[in-house]
Amino acid sequence: MTAAFVQPDLMPALPEMVMLAMTCLVLVVDLFLPQEKRGLTLLLSVLTLAMAIGAVVLVAPVDAISSFGGSFILDQLAVVLKIAVCAITILVFVYSRDYLVDHDIYKGEYYVLGLFATLGMMIMISAHSFLLVYLGLELLSLSLYAMIAFNRTSLRASESAMKYFVLGAMASGLLLYGISIFYGITGTLDINQLSQAVTTLQSSSHPVALGFALTFIVVGLCFKLGAVPFHMWLPDVYQGAPTSVTLFIGTAPKIAGFAMAIRLLVDGLGDLQEDWSQMLTVLAIASMALGNVIAIAQTSFKRMLAYSTISHVGFILLGILATTANGYASAMFYTITYAITASVAFGVLLVLNRKGFEAENISDLSGLNDSNPWYAALLAIAMFSMAGVPPTVGFYAKLTVLQAVVQVDMVWLAITAVLFSVIGLFYYLRVIKVMYFDKPLAEQETTIKEALDVKLLLSANSLSLILLGVFPSTLMVYCILAFS
Amino acid sequence: MYADWPLLSLAIWTPIFGGILVLFAGDREPAGARKIALVVSLLTFLLTLPLYTQFNSGTHLMQFVERHEWVAAFNIEYYLGIDGISMPLILLTSFTTVIVVISSWEVIQYRVSQYMAAFLIMEGFMIGTFSALDSILFYVFFESMLIPMFLVIGIWGGANRIYATLKFFLYTFIGSVLMLVALIYMYSKSGSFAIFDFHYLRLSLTEQVLIFLAFLVAFAVKVPMWPVHTWLPDAHVEAPTGGSVILAAIMLKIGGYGFLRFSLPITPDASRELDWLIITMSLTAVVYIGFVALVQRDMKKLIAYSSIAHMGFVTLGFFIVFRIINSGNGEQGAALALEGGMVQMVSHGFISGAMFLCVGVMYDRMHSREIADYGGVANTMPIFAAFMVFFAMANAGLPGTSGFVGEFMVILASFKASFWIAFLAATTLILGAAYTLWMVKRVVFGEIANDNVRALTDINKREFLFLAILAIAVLALGLWPDPLVDVMHATIDNLLNHIANSKI
Numbered sequence: 001m002t003a004a005f006v007q008p009d010l011m012p013a014l015p016e017m018v019m020l021a022m023t024c025l026v027l028v029v030d031l032f033l034p035q036e037k038r039g040l041t042l043l044l045s046v047l048t049l050a051m052a053i054g055a056v057v058l059v060a061p062v063d064a065i066s067s068f069g070g071s072f073i074l075d076q077l078a079v080v081l082k083i084a085v086c087a088i089t090i091l092v093f094v095y096s097r098d099y100l101v102d103h104d105i106y107k108g109e110y111y112v113l114g115l116f117a118t119l120g121m122m123i124m125i126s127a128h129s130f131l132l133v134y135l136g137l138e139l140l141s142l143s144l145y146a147m148i149a150f151n152r153t154s155l156r157a158s159e160s161a162m163k164y165f166v167l168g169a170m171a172s173g174l175l176l177y178g179i180s181i182f183y184g185i186t187g188t189l190d191i192n193q194l195s196q197a198v199t200t201l202q203s204s205s206h207p208v209a210l211g212f213a214l215t216f217i218v219v220g221l222c223f224k225l226g227a228v229p230f231h232m233w234l235p236d237v238y239q240g241a242p243t244s245v246t247l248f249i250g251t252a253p254k255i256a257g258f259a260m261a262i263r264l265l266v267d268g269l270g271d272l273q274e275d276w277s278q279m280l281t282v283l284a285i286a287s288m289a290l291g292n293v294i295a296i297a298q299t300s301f302k303r304m305l306a307y308s309t310i311s312h313v314g315f316i317l318l319g320i321l322a323t324t325a326n327g328y329a330s331a332m333f334y335t336i337t338y339a340i341t342a343s344v345a346f347g348v349l350l351v352l353n354r355k356g357f358e359a360e361n362i363s364d365l366s367g368l369n370d371s372n373p374w375y376a377a378l379l380a381i382a383m384f385s386m387a388g389v390p391p392t393v394g395f396y397a398k399l400t401v402l403q404a405v406v407q408v409d410m411v412w413l414a415i416t417a418v419l420f421s422v423i424g425l426f427y428y429l430r431v432i433k434v435m436y437f438d439k440p441l442a443e444q445e446t447t448i449k450e451a452l453d454v455k456l457l458l459s460a461n462s463l464s465l466i467l468l469g470v471f472p473s474t475l476m477v478y479c480i481l482a483f484s
Numbered sequence: 485m486y487a488d489w490p491l492l493s494l495a496i497w498t499p500i501f502g503g504i505l506v507l508f509a510g511d512r513e514p515a516g517a518r519k520i521a522l523v524v525s526l527l528t529f530l531l532t533l534p535l536y537t538q539f540n541s542g543t544h545l546m547q548f549v550e551r552h553e554w555v556a557a558f559n560i561e562y563y564l565g566i567d568g569i570s571m572p573l574i575l576l577t578s579f580t581t582v583i584v585v586i587s588s589w590e591v592i593q594y595r596v597s598q599y600m601a602a603f604l605i606m607e608g609f610m611i612g613t614f615s616a617l618d619s620i621l622f623y624v625f626f627e628s629m630l631i632p633m634f635l636v637i638g639i640w641g642g643a644n645r646i647y648a649t650l651k652f653f654l655y656t657f658i659g660s661v662l663m664l665v666a667l668i669y670m671y672s673k674s675g676s677f678a679i680f681d682f683h684y685l686r687l688s689l690t691e692q693v694l695i696f697l698a699f700l701v702a703f704a705v706k707v708p709m710w711p712v713h714t715w716l717p718d719a720h721v722e723a724p725t726g727g728s729v730i731l732a733a734i735m736l737k738i739g740g741y742g743f744l745r746f747s748l749p750i751t752p753d754a755s756r757e758l759d760w761l762i763i764t765m766s767l768t769a770v771v772y773i774g775f776v777a778l779v780q781r782d783m784k785k786l787i788a789y790s791s792i793a794h795m796g797f798v799t800l801g802f803f804i805v806f807r808i809i810n811s812g813n814g815e816q817g818a819a820l821a822l823e824g825g826m827v828q829m830v831s832h833g834f835i836s837g838a839m840f841l842c843v844g845v846m847y848d849r850m851h852s853r854e855i856a857d858y859g860g861v862a863n864t865m866p867i868f869a870a871f872m873v874f875f876a877m878a879n880a881g882l883p884g885t886s887g888f889v890g891e892f893m894v895i896l897a898s899f900k901a902s903f904w905i906a907f908l909a910a911t912t913l914i915l916g917a918a919y920t921l922w923m924v925k926r927v928v929f930g931e932i933a934n935d936n937v938r939a940l941t942d943i944n945k946r947e948f949l950f951l952a953i954l955a956i957a958v959l960a961l962g963l964w965p966d967p968l969v970d971v972m973h974a975t976i977d978n979l980l981n982h983i984a985n986s987k988i
Contacts, residue, residue, distance in 0.1 A: 390624040406668045418661035437638040476557050
C-alpha cells in the first residue's frame, strides 16, 4: 500500500465533473425562476446532458484508461453506455414536460433529481471498485426514491416510493454484505486486485466463502435489474410512480444495471463465472417465464410493461450467462435497444395524458388508430420490437442473444427462450389489437396535444427502431468493440 | 438493358416504398391512394416480368444475384437470387397483388390508404422471402409479412376477426421461432447464414432430425398441413377478400417453397427417414379434409378446406420422391413429383384466388357467405355464373384447366412409389369434384331462392376484368404448362441430385 497521495488524472472523469457542475448550476438557477419560465430549467438540463455527451466523446480513449487509483475506468464500454444513458435521459426530460405541466408537478426538482440520477448511473458505468459501484448505485437509487414520491398528493406514488425505498434499501444491504465478505476474504475492493485475489484463492481455499459472498452480490444485482424472484417491487413502482418517472426508471437505469453486472460479475468475479452463470440461468428462465405469463393478465399498460421488463431482463441475463465476449456484446446491444424501445412505449403513453386524465390502462389506447394514426403507428412499432418481430430492432437483439447462447451449446435454453417469447407476443399483439381493431371509447376525447418537439423526437425515436433493425451493424459494432 | 439492374431489389423495395407513399397519401384522398397503389403494383409486376423473359432455364445456378455485406459481425448478407423454383412464385406474387388492388377498388371504403399500403408492403416482403438466399434475410421477410396481414384481417375482417387474426399470428410465429433456433444452430456450425452453405453442411442424423422437425413446424403451419391447419379456415373466413386471396394464393406457397429450399436440401437424410410422416399428413389432408370441406355451410370455409386438401398434394409431391427413387424407377418420376408439386402451387394460386374473389363478388352484394342464403344466382348474374362454374371446375381438377396438370403429375409419380398412396391421392379428384360442384349447384343453379338473389346485379367491368385475367391464366396453364415446367427442370434436377447424397 502506498500512502503517498497522487494527484489523480481528472480527464477521464470530465463528463462526470461537467455533469455535477452543471447540475448544481441548474439547481441554483431554478430557485430563482418564476413558474412560467420553468422551460429554462428543462433547456438547461437538456444542455447539461448534451454537454456530458460532448465531454464523453471528447475524452473517449482508444484503450481503456483508469484513474483515481484504479477505481475509475474509462473504456469503450463506458463511453457507449454513458452516451446511451445521457441520450435517453434527454428523451425522458422532453417527453415528460407536458405530463408534468398537466399534473401540476412541473418543478425544477424533477430535472435536478433526474440529473443526479444520471450522474449516479455514469459513476456506476465507470466504477472499477466495488465501493464506487455502490456509491453510484446509491446516488441513483436515492434520486429515484425522491422522484417517485415527487407527486406528494398522490397516495399511490407515495406508497410505491415507500415500497421501493424499503426493498431497495434491503437489496443495497445485501449487496453491501456481499461486498464486505469479499473485502474480508481478499482485503481489497479494487476490481483488478480483487479479481486476481479470487483467482489465487479459488485454487487454494475459501471456495465456500466465495460462493456465499457471490450469492449476495447476485441477489443485490438481480434486485436492481428486476429479475425473478427479486422483481416484486417492479410492477408496483411502475404503476404507482408518475408516468414520467416510470419512463425514466424503465429506461436508462437498465443500462446502468447492465454495466453494474458487467463490472461486478465479469470484470471482478470472472473466475467464478461457472457459479454465477448457473445462478443466472435459473433466474433468467424464471424471469422469462413469470414476466411473460403474468403480463398477459394485466389491464394496466404500465403494469404490463413492468412484467414485460422482467421478461426482457431474463433475455439480457441470457446474454451475460453465455460468458463469452460475444454474449456480453449481445446483452449490451439488447439492453440499449430495449431502453430505446421502452422510451417509445412510455413516451406515447405520456402523450395521451391530459389535464385530469391519466392514461394508464390498455383500454385507454382503444381506437388510437382512428383518433391519431401516427402515434398508433409509433407505439405499434415499439410493441413489435418488444415482441421481437422483424424488421424491428427487437428481432435483431433477440437473434444476437440466442446466437450467443447457442454458441456455447445451450440450445435447450434458446428453445426455452423463444417459446416464452411466443407467449410474450400475445400481450404485445393485444395492445395493437386495442389500438387498431377496437373503436374509441365514447367518453374519450380524441384531441391530442401536438407539441412539435415531442412529436419529432418521439417519431425519430420510434423510427430508429426500424432503422436499427435494418442496419443493426451501426450499433452492434460498438458493442462488439467494447468487449474485444 | 436489364442486365445491370438490381431487378430483385427493385421488385422488393418498389412496393414497400410505394406502400409507404400510399400511407402518406392519407385517408383524405382515397381515390389518390387507390391510383398510386395500382400504379405501384403494375410497376412491380412489370419489374418482375424480365425475371421470366431474361431467365436462363438451362442452369440450376442462381440468377439475378445480388450479394452485399449486411451485418458483418454475424456474417449476415443481403444476398438475393432466384432459380427455377422461386421465379414462378415471384411472378405469381406480383400478378396476384395487381388483382387484389383492382378487386378492392370500390369494396374497401374504410381507411383505404392503410389497406392498399398493407398489401403493397406485404408484396415486397413476399417477393423478398422468395428471393432471399441468406437465411436471416429470409427469416426477416418471412416474419415481417405477418404484420401487414395481421392488420388486414384485424381491421377489415369480419365479426370474429380478432380471434382469427391473433390465432393466425401466434400459430405462424410459434412455428417460425423454432426454425430460427435451427438456423442459429447451423450458423454456429458453419459460420455463415447463407442458405447454400447450409446445403453443404455435414450434419449427423440426430441433428438433421431435430432441424427437420423445427423446419417442419414452421412450414407445416404455413402450408398448412393437417393437423396444424386450424388457423386457416378461421383466418380465411374473417379476412377481407383481398386478404383471403393473398393468403391462399401466396402465403401458403411460402410453406411449400420452404420445404424445397430448406428441408429437402439441408436435411435430406432426415427427410428420407421421416417421409412417412409427411406423406401421412399429406394424405390425411387430401382425404380427411376433403370430407370436412364437403359438409361446410360457409363458402369461404369450404374453399379454405379445399386449399388445405390441395396443398396436401404439394407436400405429397415433394416428399414422395424418396420412395420413387427407392422403387428403382429412377429420377424421372421423382422430378415429375417435384414439378407436379410446383405446378400445383402456382395453379392453386390462380384458382383459389379466383374462388375467393368469386365469393367476394357475391358477398359484396348479399353480405352473406352462407351457401343456404343463395340459390339460382345464374338467373340474375349469368356472366358471373359462367366464371364461377369455370373456376369451380378448375378447382375440381378438370382436364384442360391448370388444376388438372399438377394433380395429375403428382398422382402419376405416386404410382411409381406405391399404388395405395396414388389411390388415396386420386380420391381427391372425386372428393374435390364433390364438394366444389355441390356448392356450385346449390349456389349458382336451381330456382331463384329468395328476393335478395332476385335483386342481384351482374358483375361490372372491373369485376369482369380481374376474373377474366384469372380465367385466362388458369386456362393457359392448363392447356400449355410447358413454359412453367421448363424453367424449373434444371433446378429440380439439381435438387434431386443433391438430396440423393447422404450428408451424414
